[in-house]
Amino acid sequence: MRQNVSINVHHLTRVEGHGNIVVDVKNGKIEKMQWQVPEAPRFFEAMIRGRHYSEVARITSRICGICAIGHTLASVKATENALGIVVTPQTVKLRTIIKHAENCDSHLLHIYFLVAPDLFGAPSVFPLVPTHTEVVVRALRMKRFAHEWGSLLAGRTTHPTRVIPGGLSEYPTEAELKNLKKRLIDLQPDLDATVKTVLSVADKVPSFERQTEYMALSSDKEYAVYDGVIQTVMPDGKKQRWPVADYKSCTNEYVVPQSTAKYTKNKMASYMAGALARFNNNYDLLHPEAKKLAETLKFKPLCFNPYMNSVAQLVEVVHGVKDSIRLLDEVLGAGYKPEDLVKPKKFGRGQGAVEVPRGILFHEYGYDDKGMCTGGNCIIPTNQNHGNIQLDLEALVPKLLAAEKDEKAIELGLEMLVRAYDPCISCSTHYLKVEFKR
Amino acid sequence: MNTKSYFLEETAFDSFVEGMMKAAALYAPVAKKHCFVFAPISSPKEVRLDYDVTILPPKKVIFPVHQDLVSFGQGGGASAIRPEPRILFGVHFYDIKAIDMLDLLFRENNEDWNYLAQRENTTIVGSNIQRISKRAFWGTVGKGVKPRGHDAFITKLPKGYALEVLTAKGEKLLSYGKFESATDAQVTEARKVNEDVMDKCPEKLSHGSHEIAAKVRAAFKSKLWEEFSRTCFSCGTCNIVCPTCYCFDVQDCWNLDQISGQRTRTWDGCLLEDFAKVSLGAGATENFRDARSQRYRHRLMRKATYLNDKLGGPACVGCGRCSAQCVPDIADPVRIIESIMEG
Amino acid sequence: MSVSIRFEETTYPNIFMPRPAEIVHARQDTAMEKHFTLKMKDGEPMIFDPGQMLEVSVFGFGEIPIGFASSPTRTQSFDIVVRKVGRVSGAVTALERGQTLYVRGPLGHGFPMDKLRGQDILVVAGGIGLCPTRSLILYILDRRSEFKNFSLFFGVKSPQEQLFLEDLALWRKSADVKFYETVDRPDDKWKGNVGVITTLFKKTQIDPGTRVIICGPPIMYKFVIAELDGIGVSRNNIYVDLERRMKCGIGKCGHCQINDEYVCLDGPVFCFKDIEHLEEAFR
Amino acid sequence: MSAKRKVKVAFFDFACCEGCQVELTNLSDPIFVGLLDHIEFVEFREVMKEKTTEPIDIAFVEGSFTRESDRARLEDIRKRASIVIAYGACAATAGINAMKNHTTDYKEYVYGKDAAMPHLDSQKALPISAAIKVDYALHGCPMDRAEFVRVVSDLLHGKQPLIPNYPVCVECKMRETVCRYELNDHCLGLVARAGCGAPCPADGIPCEACRGFWDHPNEEAIEEVLKSKGGLSAERAREKTRMFTATMRRDA
Numbered sequence A: 001m002r003q004n005v006s007i008n009v010h011h012l013t014r015v016e017g018h019g020n021i022v023v024d025v026k027n028g029k030i031e032k033m034q035w036q037v038p039e040a041p042r043f044f045e046a047m048i049r050g051r052h053y054s055e056v057a058r059i060t061s062r063i064c065g066i067c068a069i070g071h072t073l074a075s076v077k078a079t080e081n082a083l084g085i086v087v088t089p090q091t092v093k094l095r096t097i098i099k100h101a102e103n104c105d106s107h108l109l110h111i112y113f114l115v116a117p118d119l120f121g122a123p124s125v126f127p128l129v130p131t132h133t134e135v136v137v138r139a140l141r142m143k144r145f146a147h148e149w150g151s152l153l154a155g156r157t158t159h160p161t162r163v164i165p166g167g168l169s170e171y172p173t174e175a176e177l178k179n180l181k182k183r184l185i186d187l188q189p190d191l192d193a194t195v196k197t198v199l200s201v202a203d204k205v206p207s208f209e210r211q212t213e214y215m216a217l218s219s220d221k222e223y224a225v226y227d228g229v230i231q232t233v234m235p236d237g238k239k240q241r242w243p244v245a246d247y248k249s250c251t252n253e254y255v256v257p258q259s260t261a262k263y264t265k266n267k268m269a270s271y272m273a274g275a276l277a278r279f280n281n282n283y284d285l286l287h288p289e290a291k292k293l294a295e296t297l298k299f300k301p302l303c304f305n306p307y308m309n310s311v312a313q314l315v316e317v318v319h320g321v322k323d324s325i326r327l328l329d330e331v332l333g334a335g336y337k338p339e340d341l342v343k344p345k346k347f348g349r350g351q352g353a354v355e356v357p358r359g360i361l362f363h364e365y366g367y368d369d370k371g372m373c374t375g376g377n378c379i380i381p382t383n384q385n386h387g388n389i390q391l392d393l394e395a396l397v398p399k400l401l402a403a404e405k406d407e408k409a410i411e412l413g414l415e416m417l418v419r420a421y422d423p424c425i426s427c428s429t430h431y432l433k434v435e436f437k438r
Numbered sequence B: 001m002n003t004k005s006y007f008l009e010e011t012a013f014d015s016f017v018e019g020m021m022k023a024a025a026l027y028a029p030v031a032k033k034h035c036f037v038f039a040p041i042s043s044p045k046e047v048r049l050d051y052d053v054t055i056l057p058p059k060k061v062i063f064p065v066h067q068d069l070v071s072f073g074q075g076g077g078a079s080a081i082r083p084e085p086r087i088l089f090g091v092h093f094y095d096i097k098a099i100d101m102l103d104l105l106f107r108e109n110n111e112d113w114n115y116l117a118q119r120e121n122t123t124i125v126g127s128n129i130q131r132i133s134k135r136a137f138w139g140t141v142g143k144g145v146k147p148r149g150h151d152a153f154i155t156k157l158p159k160g161y162a163l164e165v166l167t168a169k170g171e172k173l174l175s176y177g178k179f180e181s182a183t184d185a186q187v188t189e190a191r192k193v194n195e196d197v198m199d200k201c202p203e204k205l206s207h208g209s210h211e212i213a214a215k216v217r218a219a220f221k222s223k224l225w226e227e228f229s230r231t232c233f234s235c236g237t238c239n240i241v242c243p244t245c246y247c248f249d250v251q252d253c254w255n256l257d258q259i260s261g262q263r264t265r266t267w268d269g270c271l272l273e274d275f276a277k278v279s280l281g282a283g284a285t286e287n288f289r290d291a292r293s294q295r296y297r298h299r300l301m302r303k304a305t306y307l308n309d310k311l312g313g314p315a316c317v318g319c320g321r322c323s324a325q326c327v328p329d330i331a332d333p334v335r336i337i338e339s340i341m342e343g
Numbered sequence C: 001m002s003v004s005i006r007f008e009e010t011t012y013p014n015i016f017m018p019r020p021a022e023i024v025h026a027r028q029d030t031a032m033e034k035h036f037t038l039k040m041k042d043g044e045p046m047i048f049d050p051g052q053m054l055e056v057s058v059f060g061f062g063e064i065p066i067g068f069a070s071s072p073t074r075t076q077s078f079d080i081v082v083r084k085v086g087r088v089s090g091a092v093t094a095l096e097r098g099q100t101l102y103v104r105g106p107l108g109h110g111f112p113m114d115k116l117r118g119q120d121i122l123v124v125a126g127g128i129g130l131c132p133t134r135s136l137i138l139y140i141l142d143r144r145s146e147f148k149n150f151s152l153f154f155g156v157k158s159p160q161e162q163l164f165l166e167d168l169a170l171w172r173k174s175a176d177v178k179f180y181e182t183v184d185r186p187d188d189k190w191k192g193n194v195g196v197i198t199t200l201f202k203k204t205q206i207d208p209g210t211r212v213i214i215c216g217p218p219i220m221y222k223f224v225i226a227e228l229d230g231i232g233v234s235r236n237n238i239y240v241d242l243e244r245r246m247k248c249g250i251g252k253c254g255h256c257q258i259n260d261e262y263v264c265l266d267g268p269v270f271c272f273k274d275i276e277h278l279e280e281a282f283r
Numbered sequence D: 001m002s003a004k005r006k007v008k009v010a011f012f013d014f015a016c017c018e019g020c021q022v023e024l025t026n027l028s029d030p031i032f033v034g035l036l037d038h039i040e041f042v043e044f045r046e047v048m049k050e051k052t053t054e055p056i057d058i059a060f061v062e063g064s065f066t067r068e069s070d071r072a073r074l075e076d077i078r079k080r081a082s083i084v085i086a087y088g089a090c091a092a093t094a095g096i097n098a099m100k101n102h103t104t105d106y107k108e109y110v111y112g113k114d115a116a117m118p119h120l121d122s123q124k125a126l127p128i129s130a131a132i133k134v135d136y137a138l139h140g141c142p143m144d145r146a147e148f149v150r151v152v153s154d155l156l157h158g159k160q161p162l163i164p165n166y167p168v169c170v171e172c173k174m175r176e177t178v179c180r181y182e183l184n185d186h187c188l189g190l191v192a193r194a195g196c197g198a199p200c201p202a203d204g205i206p207c208e209a210c211r212g213f214w215d216h217p218n219e220e221a222i223e224e225v226l227k228s229k230g231g232l233s234a235e236r237a238r239e240k241t242r243m244f245t246a247t248m249r250r251d252a
């Protein structure tokens, strides 16, 4: 076993936002093992104070440019909840398609741009341009398609324009929706090729397991991404549910000194959110095609290997595409037409949750009788994962040390682990506070 | 060619539109929210001859917002003039008058075929005004100037449409629909419909073009300009929406290969701050219309006086677009002119 | 990478199509100005009046108006001088001998030579205003006998900004032109007059019947004209060469308008009498 | 130029959401690969592990300058880069991060008792030009992809990029969007810098001026118009332009 190791990955690359990994091993003893989040804090709470309800999602969308759609949806849902707005079934379906688009978009980015280079043994996607041109071009093509898919409905994907309290501000034409459906169907060859690419490097996914709690939105109707209640699954397979309004009692935020982001925990010392958490919680409701893929990959719930999060993302890409086709059929079959916005019925307090690529996301706001925001709170999946990342690292380092890996290999193993969580650190340092101004 | 008049049954309208669609790219007024725009037509149902006014004038069909003039590559440059056959259908008379002005302005001194080529390839069908926009004053502006440039004119009658054919291009339209010769009564009725609408504008100028031109010109140094333009945003909306504005900027841009590219002209507006700004070197600049009141004044001078000799009347057709679309509501030529005339 | 784009021929004439001209000579005159001699690649002579201009372009960068700087008595080649002030002028001044410039023109109205012939002439040029007037100056010197007294005032901010140094050296010595120069800010080596251009009026006697040509930075005009008014020069006999923003050079784009006049069509040379009533012409 | 040597491009980020970097991955395959014929990414933390200490031709800096401790890193970037571009609203104008600048209690308000912890240090959010010289700005939240491609193209040729200096209304009118004011809504397009193509009004929402003000916004008039035509309360009208233009306001 190695006696002295010092790793300091300052500003981990190929993650969104800044995170550091610090490992200090002296005489075989782990003296320090820290996952640090030094991202500059941005004070969104101070920003939304006194802003009109129509502006709040536009502001909180800027918490994160990667899950901007998710933040917008969660924010708008919380605002609608606070304002007594119940959106139409068509809106729910269209927003669910938007949510699928974001998850696929982000998953593709993560799989192809952030994870694949490790598996192909490259430092980034750029050296792969000459050696794996076909893969890179496909990645860019699929990424662009996911962007167009989301933009068709949401206006754009980075800080979406059309998702506003009460519904959608503008609508695509029926012909455009039909065309979207066609393009989703036509995506099959690219999907197949993506699966093949992942299969070709699947043996490189490290094996490592640590039992933990998994939290995700859950619903009896569907594999929840846009709507549902909070659910966790414990290592023994037991599941428990809470209403979204109780989110604080399941997240229990706390501050740690090495981080500008807050940490969370529920029943166990930490829990995981994200694709793997959704997979572990809601496997039964996956689209059959997605399930088939999971079976091919011999990937079953409960899976305790965090590195498999990227594989769960792949499964969700297939699910998102197929489920969107289903939803489009439903929307088009039910006499699709642009709808007026649902108007506010009251002003008060409300919560909203959606599943963003990295896991369950909560927003909460209060509004005064003029519709101005009195305060808000927002709990971000990456924050929810920080505790789990720390515990995983603590469990992983001794294993890597025992396997006599050199510093470089240990560093890579640790980086890959953090990256598997796809941490979106920019949003995790939003710092919204829980208290409400009266 | 002598004017000939025809009649189209209400029920034959859609097939006429389809006929035109087959013959050429068809542009006509369509609804956009509660407003209207000229747009390519893909189904007769979209055509809304009952529009009041469009956001942008139909000049865009001939003189597009962005237009490549020259393309370039390793071997040098090449002309980018590529007209396509178009039918511009349902143009109100005031917009025809504006196109007449552009025809003259793009032809005089130096013929600009970047405009003229598409103009020659466009068949213009006027239509009567079924609804009057809330700021129109076409009834009283430049009364001596009549629309000339259209090829045909369609007037909605209770049971169908009267079509007046004025040119050979207009005559071709007859083959796209089931037209019959118009009766004298129908011709008279159509004329009456178009005459009656003339005094229905919500806004009116109370003086003639010459009087206005002289007095507005004399008011160049008036304080009014500054007062009026206090809330002006220099947003150029009054230029961009005007059917008689035709100023443009020209910029070059490379394609992705970084070798080929195009020289493109884009609508510009004299209300925009940099419109008359020049570089003098070493970072120094001179703006010949630096103050927003100067730019604001220039537009009105141009509409009411500067071009009158050339055009035989003011360079304003009274569409009311600038009046309605200026957010602080300070661009209305009637209000400006009336207060100068009173002053 | 080689790129071939297919150019389709169209039957319409395109007034925006520039023609290639070869740079047969290029020289950096000052830190900011570069002097080019051009020859049309199609071999056509360039026939122009002094004071007319060209639209000069470099593809990808754009097109700018530039005055002729050589005498029209020379037809096989012509000169322009370009000051580097921005995008297009920056690209033009980066070109060297053997490279290609694209030009459209000649455009606009130049100096009314028939009204200048047989008269006393004074040219007042400030800074780069010497470029378009150089065309006239060289023309007069070429046909000296057709003109009577000929004086030239030239002012720049600092000695380094003086253009056409060889010309200046010749003119200083020449008996054909009474040449006076001044700088606003002298350096150690400067021995000549110091002060704004109007200080040169003290140096010589200008006859009230003189035809005067003024070209320079925007603020220069009104001071020079005040001086000429004092002498009693008729405003009918004063010609100004104006500069405005220009995008087409053919009277369409609207940028160069001064009240109802288009600088590119009606000018850039105007008889002062014709535009003195235009509020926007001078400040 | 491009055939001989690829231009070295690097991306750096400070306080921001990184959406502008994500926008690059939305460029589409032909454009992205096409750009790679001419440029070479030498540092781009979000998608690559490689880092460089070498000179850089163009540095795109995303995010606001919010803490003194970032100054040295910014200065180092400036030293190594021939051209520094403020990339996106956060860098160009401090964008949304500056919304809190006019309040003094934001730290306590947000952190409560933890406000004094040193790693939570944050001053007012400022554009990066407050720390280093910036050559050009790519405005917008997010920045506009088409403008990015054009600016890169211009810089490849050594041409100074043209950034529009007029209000968004110009582009909004050009695409014939029904004006928000016509729909009894409000809009900041009247004072916002164009260049984005006015997507927001076309998508049924007001322009929030994410590209900042153009050079001479009529601030007095916008407040008036927000009230008289946009139906905003006096207070909302006064506060409205804090969302993306807090650092550019008269009272900043």
Ligand SMILES: Cc1cc2nc3c(=O)[nH]c(=O)nc-3n(C[C@H](O)[C@H](O)[C@H](O)COP(=O)(O)OP(=O)(O)OC[C@H]3O[C@@H](n4cnc5c(N)ncnc54)[C@H](O)[C@@H]3O)c2cc1C
Pocket (backbone or CB within 6 Å): B277, B278, B279, B280, C053, C062, C063, C064, C065, C066, C067, C068, C080, C081, C082, C083, C084, C085, C086, C087, C088, C089, C090, C128, C131, C132, C242, C243, C244, C245, C246, C247, C268
């Ligand atoms: C009639 C006339 C004759 C001229 N003769 C000469 C000459 O002989 N030598 C010379 O060096 N310069 C001359 N100029 C000035 C020259 O045209 C400008 O310096 C040039 O247009 C600057 O363009 P740019 O792209 O380099 O600058 P930028 O600052 O990048 O300008 C952008 C655009 O603004 C317009 N513009 C900016 N400044 C001017 C300006 N001063 N005049 C007109 N348009 C401008 C142009 O369309 C230009 O493309 C003349 C101008 C006019 C009107």
Ligand code: SF4
Pocket (backbone or CB within 6 Å): B231, B232, B233, B234, B235, B236, B237, B238, B239, B271, B296, B325, B326, B327, B328, B329, B330, B331
């Ligand atoms: S007058 Fe009105 S429309 Fe015209 S620039 Fe000013 S604010 Fe805009």
Ligand code: SF4
Pocket (backbone or CB within 6 Å): B238, B241, B242, B243, B244, B245, B303, B315, B316, B317, B318, B319, B320, B321, B322, B323, B333
């Ligand atoms: S000035 Fe105004 S009313 Fe007159 S033609 Fe132009 S837009 Fe219409």
Ligand code: SF4
Pocket (backbone or CB within 6 Å): B327, D168, D169, D170, D172, D173, D177, D178, D179, D180, D181, D187, D188, D189, D190, D198, D201, D207
């Ligand atoms: S919607 Fe906004 S940007 Fe568009 S014209 Fe109206 S005020 Fe201007």
